[in-house]
Amino acid sequence: MVKDGTQEIIDIRNKIKADTILFFDMDGTLIETNFANFLAYQHAIISVTNLDTKLSYDKDQRFNRSLLRTSIPNLTETEYESIIKRKDKYYFAIMNETKLNTAIVDILIKYSRTNKSILVTKCRCDRAMATLKHFGLAKYFTSIFCRELSDGNRKINKYENAIYKLKIPPKSVIAFENEQNEIEDAKIAGIQEIIKIKYL
Numbered sequence: 001m002v003k004d005g006t007q008e009i010i011d012i013r014n015k016i017k018a019d020t021i022l023f024f025d026m027d028g029t030l031i032e033t034n035f036a037n038f039l040a041y042q043h044a045i046i047s048v049t050n051l052d053t054k055l056s057y058d059k060d061q062r063f064n065r066s067l068l069r070t071s072i073p074n075l076t077e078t079e080y081e082s083i084i085k086r087k088d089k090y091y092f093a094i095m096n097e098t099k100l101n102t103a104i105v106d107i108l109i110k111y112s113r114t115n116k117s118i119l120v121t122k123c124r125c126d127r128a129m130a131t132l133k134h135f136g137l138a139k140y141f142t143s144i145f146c147r148e149l150s151d152g153n154r155k156i157n158k159y160e161n162a163i164y165k166l167k168i169p170p171k172s173v174i175a176f177e178n179e180q181n182e183i184e185d186a187k188i189a190g191i192q193e194i195i196k197i198k199y200l
Helices: 006-015 034-049 065-071 077-093 102-111 125-135 158-166 180-188
Strands: 002-004 021-024 116-120 143-145 173-177 193-196
Touching: 006 193, 021 102, 021 158, 034 077, 065 077, 077 125, 116 158, 125 143, 143 158, 158 180, 173 180, 180 193
Parallel strands: 002 193, 021 116, 021 173, 116 143, 173 193
Antiparallel strands: none
16 A cells, blocks of 8 residues: 555554564655755766756656756767766765655654664665765664666666565565655565655
C-alpha cells in the first residue's frame, strides 16, 4: 500500500513493530537536495561552455543527465562529460543549499535505536556519504546501499538489491520514497508498505 501525506507519516508509527526494517531514500525523501543539484549543474554548464545558460528550476523535477542533454542539445560529448564531473565538485561546495525533511529525519532518529534503518539511494556513495556527514546522519543507519549498475551498465532495482543482500523478507520492510518510478521498483521488490514523500 502506498500512502501519501503528513497524516500517513504520523499513522505509520503505529505500524512499526520490533521486527520492522525501515528503508529510507535520500534525495527528496530524507534530504531535499534538488535545488543544490540544480545549482551545481548550472555552475558546471557555465564553467564548461562559457555561456550564461539560463535554466529554469522546477522543484518537482530533479535535473539529471537526461535533462542536461535535452536542455542543451548541442553539447559535444566532451562537454557533456566535463559538466558531469564538475557538477559533483560544485555540489560539494554548496551543500548548505540542502535541507532536512524533519518529519522523516525524526522517524529515522527515533527508530534507529530499536529497528534496523537502511539507506537505499541511487546516488553515488561519495555524494551520499558527504551529504549524510554534512547533517550528522550516517550514524543512524545500520546499512547504506548506494547506486549500483549491472555489468551492462543498466540500472539495478535498489530495493531488490538491498533485500537480496540483507537476506530479509520484503514484507518486513516499510519504505520511505519520493519518486514514482522508485516506488514502482519497491513494489516489484515485494515491499507492501510504502510511504510516498512529498517535500513541502
